[in-house]
Structure formats: C-alpha cells, structure tokens
Amino acid sequence: MSIAPNTNKTTVPQADAPSESEVGTSLWKDAWIRLKKNRIAFISGIVVLVIFLTCFLGPILLPGPPQDGADATGWFLPDPNKINLDNRSAAPSISHLLGTDHLGRDLLSRVLDGGQISLLVALITTAVSSTIGVLYGGIAGYVGGRTNSLMMRSVDVLYALPFLVLVILFSLWVNTYTDSMTTWLANLLDTERQSVYRFTSLVPLFIAIGAIGWLNMARIVQAQVQGLRKQEFVEAARSLGLSNSRILLRHILPNTLGPVIVYTTLTVPGIMLFEAILSFLGLGVQPPNSSWGILIKEGADRMEVNAPLLIYPSIIFSLTLLCLNFLGDGLRDALDPKSAKD
Amino acid sequence: MFKVIISRLLQGLLVLFVLLTITFFIVRQLPGSPYQQERKIPEHVERVLREKMGLDKPIYVQYGNYLANVARGDLLASMKRENRQVSEIIGQSFPVSFALGVCAMAIAIGVGVPAGVIAAVKRNSWADYASMIGALVGICIPTFVIGPVLAIVFGVHLGWFRVAGWGNPGDLVLPALTLALPTAAYIARMTRSGMLEILSQDFIRTARAKGIPERTIITRHALRGGLVPVVAFIGPAFAAIISGSFVIETIFQIPGMGQHFVNAPGDRDYTLLQGIVLLYGTLIVAANLLSDLLNLWLNPRARTADGN
Numbered sequence: 001m002s003i004a005p006n007t008n009k010t011t012v013p014q015a016d017a018p019s020e021s022e023v024g025t026s027l028w029k030d031a032w033i034r035l036k037k038n039r040i041a042f043i044s045g046i047v048v049l050v051i052f053l054t055c056f057l058g059p060i061l062l063p064g065p066p067q068d069g070a071d072a073t074g075w076f077l078p079d080p081n082k083i084n085l086d087n088r089s090a091a092p093s094i095s096h097l098l099g100t101d102h103l104g105r106d107l108l109s110r111v112l113d114g115g116q117i118s119l120l121v122a123l124i125t126t127a128v129s130s131t132i133g134v135l136y137g138g139i140a141g142y143v144g145g146r147t148n149s150l151m152m153r154s155v156d157v158l159y160a161l162p163f164l165v166l167v168i169l170f171s172l173w174v175n176t177y178t179d180s181m182t183t184w185l186a187n188l189l190d191t192e193r194q195s196v197y198r199f200t201s202l203v204p205l206f207i208a209i210g211a212i213g214w215l216n217m218a219r220i221v222q223a224q225v226q227g228l229r230k231q232e233f234v235e236a237a238r239s240l241g242l243s244n245s246r247i248l249l250r251h252i253l254p255n256t257l258g259p260v261i262v263y264t265t266l267t268v269p270g271i272m273l274f275e276a277i278l279s280f281l282g283l284g285v286q287p288p289n290s291s292w293g294i295l296i297k298e299g300a301d302r303m304e305v306n307a308p309l310l311i312y313p314s315i316i317f318s319l320t321l322l323c324l325n326f327l328g329d330g331l332r333d334a335l336d337p338k339s340a341k342d
Numbered sequence: 343m344f345k346v347i348i349s350r351l352l353q354g355l356l357v358l359f360v361l362l363t364i365t366f367f368i369v370r371q372l373p374g375s376p377y378q379q380e381r382k383i384p385e386h387v388e389r390v391l392r393e394k395m396g397l398d399k400p401i402y403v404q405y406g407n408y409l410a411n412v413a414r415g416d417l418l419a420s421m422k423r424e425n426r427q428v429s430e431i432i433g434q435s436f437p438v439s440f441a442l443g444v445c446a447m448a449i450a451i452g453v454g455v456p457a458g459v460i461a462a463v464k465r466n467s468w469a470d471y472a473s474m475i476g477a478l479v480g481i482c483i484p485t486f487v488i489g490p491v492l493a494i495v496f497g498v499h500l501g502w503f504r505v506a507g508w509g510n511p512g513d514l515v516l517p518a519l520t521l522a523l524p525t526a527a528y529i530a531r532m533t534r535s536g537m538l539e540i541l542s543q544d545f546i547r548t549a550r551a552k553g554i555p556e557r558t559i560i561t562r563h564a565l566r567g568g569l570v571p572v573v574a575f576i577g578p579a580f581a582a583i584i585s586g587s588f589v590i591e592t593i594f595q596i597p598g599m600g601q602h603f604v605n606a607p608g609d610r611d612y613t614l615l616q617g618i619v620l621l622y623g624t625l626i627v628a629a630n631l632l633s634d635l636l637n638l639w640l641n642p643r644a645r646t647a648d649g650n
Binding site: 169277300303 | 353356357360361364365369371478482486487489490491494498577584585589592593604607619622623626627630
C-alpha cells in the first residue's frame, strides 16, 4: 500500500510530473476533501481543537481572580490550587461554574489545569515515541538484510514484554533524576524550582512511555519503507549520488507520512489513557500537579459525597478520547483508503 | 509445525530473560534499599540482613546467583518481609487475580465475538450500530470510571453485590465485568472487521450460490477465517487484562497481585517485584504462544508462511 510520491517540491524526477500551471489534486488535498466529507471525524477534530484551546488558552484569556484575595463575586476563573476551606463541595454558582471540591478548589479551573498536563503528556510522549519509531523503522527497512531482521526481531521481543510493567519500572528509574534535573533547569533558566518542577516532574512519564511506545510505529514504518526502497525514484536518487541519510530522510520517509500521521493520531488517546491509569495508581503525574487521571481518581474516592467531582472530569476525558479515536479513524479512511475498514 | 512451536518457545524464553534482566538492573538502580524505610534498622542488623540476602556482593554476582536460583525454581525470600518466601506471597494472591482474569477474559470473548459477528452479519442495522457504539464506549470510558459507577449503581443503590471485598462468588461479578469491558470492545470491533472481510470473499458467494443456509455459511465457513485477527489479539488482550487488573483490584479492594506489584517498587522489595514480573511475563508469553498455535490451527496459510 505504497503511496504515490507527494507533490511537494521534492527533487524526484517523475516522468509524468504535472507542470506548475496544471491544477491537480495532491494526496493531501484529496485526503482533506475526504476528511471533510466524513462528518463525524471532522466534528471530532473540531471538538478536540476546542478542548485543546480551552485548556491552554482559557486560563490565560479568562479573567483571573482578584489580586487582593478578597471574596470576589461575579464571573472569573479562580486559581486551580487555591484552597478555600469555607467553601467546600459547593454547588455550581456564578463564580464556580462546576462547583468546588472537598478542599474548596474550583472544579472548572482544576479540569482545565489537569487538561493542560494530560494533553501535554500525551502530545510530547507521542512526539517522542513517533520520532523514535519512524527513525528506527525507517533505518531497519532501508538498510534491509540481516540488520533489518535483527532490528525487527528485537522489536518483537520488546513487544512481547508487559507494557505497563516496563513503563512503571522505567518511570521509577527516570524519577530518580528528576530532582537534579529540576535544579539544573531552574539554574539554567534562572527561575524558581517550583515553576520548573511542574514540567520536569512529567519528564519520567515522557521518557518511560515514549521509550516503550514506539514499537508499533517502527513496525508500520518498516513495512512501508521496505516497499518504497525498491521503487524507481529511490534508484534515481541514488544514481544522482545522494547520500543514504538524505535519501531516507528526504525521499523515503516523507512518503510514509500518511500512515505515520494516522497512527500518531491513534496513539494519542492510547497514551492519554495510559497516563490516566498510571496517575490513578499513584505512579504517574504527582500532586500538586494534577491531570485528568488524578481528578478522576479523586472524584472516584468521593463519588458518593460529591458526584460532580467524578462526572465532569470523566466526561471531558472520555469525550477527548472518543473524538481522537474518531479523528484517527477518519484520517485513516482519508489518507489510506485501501486500509479503510469497510 | 513442530519447528514453529520450538522457535516460539525459544523466543518466549528470550523474552523472559530480557524482561528479568531489565527488571533486575532497574530496581537496583533506584535510590534507597529495602532497609531504608520508615522504621530505622540498626546498622549492624542491616549489614547482617544484606549479607543474608546477598546484597553485599557485586551486582553481577547477585545477578548470576539470582538467575541460578530462578532456574532452580526458587524465587527467594521477600526483601521486605524477611520470613516469607516470594513464592508463598504469590501463591496466596495469584489465585485471586487469576480467577478475576479468567472470568474477565471469558466475558470479553463471550460478549465480544457474538457482538462482532452479529454486527457484521446484520451490517448497518440497529444491532450493528448498537454494538459498535457500545464498543466505542467501552474503549473510551476508562475502567476506573466505569468501575466506581457500577459499584454505586449495583452495589449501593440496588444492593445486588458488595461494593468491595472478596470472599463469595458474587464479589467477582462487578470487577470481572469492568475488567472485561475494554477488551470485549476491542474484540467486537476486530471480529466485525474480520467477518466483513471474509463475508465479501468469493468462496462465501459460492457457498451462497450453492444454497447453503446462511447460518451454516456463517458458523462453518466465515467464522473460521473471520476469527483469525481475534485469535492473534488474544496475547495482547491477556496483557491488557493483566494491566487492567491492577486498577480493578485497587478500585474493588481485591487482595490479588496488583497491590504487591504496585507497592513492591516503592518498598524496594527487589525479589518480590522480580518474582511478580517473571510470573506476568510467563503468562503473557504463554498467551502469545497459545494465540500463535490457535492461529496455525485456524489458518492453514500461516503454517507455511510462518515457518522461517
């Protein structure tokens, strides 16, 4: 299921290359049209975008709490970590649209704050694991021969290992370096440890899940590259004297972009679920950082007393997963019609 | 056929070896030791304990000794609870997790396969949409949301089952259902797409042309091929159920292996963690092997293609 070389400005000589003036539909334009026709996938994409923007821009754009700490009324977005024991488990009101939790923290701003972490973990980890997977699979497929089978056998071996077990071990290991990393980064940026820690405490998750999550991507890319490397445009590139790394990076890998994008989109919800499971077990994101997994855990613990604590984070989390899955399926149908399910 | 099995067994052993090695070295990389916990132990006592556990030796000697012990089938004593053997701890908690896992797997297959077959056969009917929406819900709503909700509805409000605990058979229902749901969802989706592919093939049309009843076509001709992807999924599904059971056991407070697995790294209980990882690894390798064998049996083409 190789995909025709795309019509980016690559130097690949093509016998029937369209001239500049001709308006052809490229693979990407085709895919875009197909994706727009798939209404569920398109709407899902918009919903994901809205959730993403709300989580990241909401806390910046919405009016914050009054600086003097007075009990303000009216509509604003409170600090997610501000504890107010006089206002515990409050019902929704104008200043707390989703109510407050058992410590009087505003639920809406906690959901947005947790969403930032959940989405950040999912995106960075997916980027890490996809990069490793594409390079590994690309090299294995391009080199071929014994190296290829050795590399792919080791993927098989790693694949058979219990994923969760490895991630837990790995993150515990990387966790031991978090402290020194925080100090280092705080010195480097000349800021307080506290503000850097919000990011550095997540690094074990990025590395651990990323280090184990690339296996599928490697398999997919390897299969693609194996098919591509025997094609004429690669031979042409080689006869022009291009180096192997250039051929692989500039000419072969761009042609695997379709499946890579599809699979990347489908990896994001998997990793989000994974982060949530780890956080639920107390092994992932650590308080005072919060994530949707942690919010759901806290909500589940107090479900009988204050059900909204479980309901709202669960709804937004499940909605995000659902939409990402729809979007991934839609992208697969759009970019890779042959492998579409039916 | 025989050659395939042997090569798979060897590969499985390799997997276990790699897993054990990674675990061994990573847990020993962690700062602290089994004896640097809440309760301070006098230095000389700690030294004796370390000697007894062999922790005073260089790490590669420890590693060699451990492998030798494992080869003899000895998982050594727990580092944290000195008077208990790892095999004893596992022996107590494993049957609980195993019962839960087997029930969940049975539910997942028993619900997932029929749902997928019905969805494929009655394509684009309400049954198809209902089971595929159900499958999406199962995939997208995490078990740690479904679990508590089921506990509230069936445990607290309806009072059919106990919310948490372990002891009588009824306690198995809610955890097993929750654990089975995501796997059942994946199996249903796979069965559906596998069946759809087979049902569109020529030999099915031939069978229909010969006037074979639709029911026979589905059960005798299509199912065998349609289940190939599902069978290949048994290994990963089993792994998913194992990792899912950590969460489920936490929610429903079930005294299985999950608690030990989650606590052992924090306790720096090296031997217990290694023992548990080894057991999980063995189970997953066995599940993968089983799914390979089933695949060979169901799919004659794999017998020649897989021979290398």
